[in-house]
Amino acid sequence: MSPAPGEPLRVGNASGFYGDRFDALCETLTGGELDVLTGDYLAELTMLILARDRLKDPSAGYARTFLRQLEECLGLAHERGVRIVTNAGGLNPAGLADAVRRLADRLGIPVRVAHVEGDDLHGTHPGALAAHAYLGGFGIAACLRAGADVVVTGRVTDAALVTGPAAAHFGWAPTDHDRLAGAVVAGHVLECGAQATGGNYAFFRGADVRRPGFPLAEIHADGSSVITKHPGTGGLVDVGTVTAQLLYETAGARYAGPDATARLDTVRLSQEGPDRVRVEGVRGEAPPPALKVGVNRLGGFRNEVVFVLTGLDIEAKAALVQAQMEGALGKIAEARWTLARTDRPDADTEETASALLRLVVRDPDQAAVGRALSGAAVELALASYPGFHVLAPPGKGSPYGVFEAASVPQDAVAHLAVLPDGSRVPVDPPHDTRPLDAVPEPALPQPLPPGPVRRAPLGLVAGARSGDKGGDANVGVWVRSEQAWRWLVHELTTDRFRQLIPESRDLPVTRHVLPNLRAVNFAVEGVLGAGVASQHRFDPQAKALGEWLRARHLDIPEALL
Structure with a gap:
């Protein structure tokens, strides 16, 4: 119709x-x-x-x-x-x-x-x-x-x-x-x-x-x-x-x-x-005057294994298995270890008593990330930390992409x-074009007057949504009232963002202020490596980066809570 x-x-x-x-x-x-x-x-x-x-x-x-x-x-x-x-x-x-x-x-x-x-x-x-x-x-x-x-x-x-x-x-x-x-x-x-x-x-x-x-x-x-x-x-x-x-x-x-x-x-x-x-x-x-071009290339091959560490001495167990794997990883181009402390003391289930030690390897040679990792990890089954097991045995290695x-x-x-x-x-290109210059930060509203505060998660007063653009991520944060906006725009600075999201501390971070939306938008360069296909981090598309930020605690005015 x-x-x-x-x-x-x-x-x-x-x-x-x-x-x-x-x-x-x-x-x-x-x-x-x-x-x-x-x-x-x-x-x-x-x-x-x-x-x-x-x-x-x-x-x-x-x-x-x-x-x-x-x-x-x-x-x-x-x-x-x-x-x-x-x-x-x-x-x-x-x-x-x-x-x-x-x-x-x-x-x-x-x-x-x-x-x-x-x-x-x-x-x-x-x-x-x-x-x-x-x-x-x-x-x-x-x-x-x-x-x-x-x-x-x-x-x-x-x-x-x-x-x-x-x-x-x-x-x-x-x-x-x-x-x-x-x-x-x-x-x-x-x-x-x-x-x-x-x-x-x-x-x-x-x-x-x-x-x-x-x-x-x-x-x-x-x-x-x-x-x-x-x-x-x-x-x-x-x-x-x-x-x-x-x-x-x-x-x-x-x-x-x-x-x-x-x-x-x-x-x-x-x-x-x-x-x-x-x-x-x-x-x-x-x-x-220019169009964006997305270029996808083959970056090489990756493989991973997740070791399950249960109970006591988690960090000592992690150190042991890393030392045991060191020889096998010597010839691989890149190896990255991440310890996720998902364990809790005196847990009433085995799963909640366990931490996850993740090893990701990358190399131009598929055989290197396949045979080397699989053999070395499996051979430790009876010769490593107490309670040794993995979530799944490593595979042959899979190709990963790089976005430019x-x-x-x-x-x-x-x-x-x-x-x-x-x-x-x-289809003719546009005759009128304009270079893409940054917009200066607008005038900010008056901050809230001093008053009692409470340590609480940011997400009690602010929403967020995050995502990926190549190797960069953005985190948009907004609030639903003028009072909250007067607090947020002065509190959630670039420095505060870096404090709350530690992996951004050594990366370029830019804050953009959008008063009509009561929002600030943070662009974090390079946090996703070579893009989603490279599987650079735990959350490769930064889909939950905003929810992590909302879960971080700040001193929030009682009047907003």
Whole structure:
């Protein structure tokens, strides 16, 4: 269906990652009115997975799950006039577009399919498994204007799945920066699916988030929007859930994209009604002159073993096994030990009396991390600390990936819209661009007057959400009242963050202040090593880094507690 003149464009999202809820596509189509249904299947790790698929089968490289989902509800989308826009094409958007056509022919459904290409820069990065520029939404817009019912893309920005349909419907030009920035913000809220409707939400207690519905945005011609969900679906949409998602995997006040740079410090959120949050006031700027490029390479091979240490003398047991393994690890490029003190004194179960000693090894040679680690660890079974056992024997070693963020001039990429009739239409790069400069820290509110304080977890007054961008992590922290904001912005400085998160002490940490959201956003460089695929730390995507921060104790004013 298409909205009547003057009505908003209703854009839903039914996938936040490759592996999201399978039934969501059909659920979102049947749950209520909709004009466009999007699906986000790509992440940095996904591109590496699809690249390995393509090595085995050159015709692969796209999210096959999408095809199976579409088989169940393509007819329903056609009957309801809902257009589908997805980046499930991954490394092979043309291949997925052809597969959708074959599926439609087999089902007897007259569907016009188009796709977007030009993001693949694999040939310009020797040795890379995948290299892709993050394209904007105007290729998608060209496909929709040509009458496409299904548009398949490769690596576009997550928000482009929304800016494209909005630009096509409202006739926006590349210079409509404010309107495009509003759609960028709406797209960023939608992109992770149920994270905007109560999933992974810091204040989940008291809400029914067992099965959150998927979000949708009612986008208006001026770029403003209302974030909501279909009636009767689970979860919730409030200012907090939308704030959390706005902070996810962003950093400063300027949120750059290939269509426009959105000024996150201008976003205004208000609760319009139950499960309805209005997003307005977004100012936009010309996009930066360069596109981000994600490069995935094979880093080598890794293996691991977890030794279980039970009862007394935990640290002495750990020292013994490390000394015994030292000879076997001498020729391996990297070995890292981590002792997690999950044990407790006088425990009433064996599991809670045990600590975990984790050894991770990496080397360019698979045999080195396989044979060397397996043999040395297994041979200790009867010759090491009392109570020796491991969670599982080491395997042969598995490949790990390395993610690098590069850039390329906007005009160096052959952005193409391949229309339903097969026409190949070039998409011009933006004529207006602006370098991405940092925004100075805004004036801060007056701090709270002195008063009694209590030592308590930060999470009693603040929410947080964290995530990864390559080897960096961000942690967004927000509060729900002006009083709490006056305390948080003065208390949670960069120095305080480093104290609370010790592994950040020797890393570059930048704080960004967003008063409209009552939020501070910390960017921590290098904490994730070479990205999620390298499995650098216990939580390789920093998904729970914000929850760890919320669990740390500070002196909090009694008035806030």
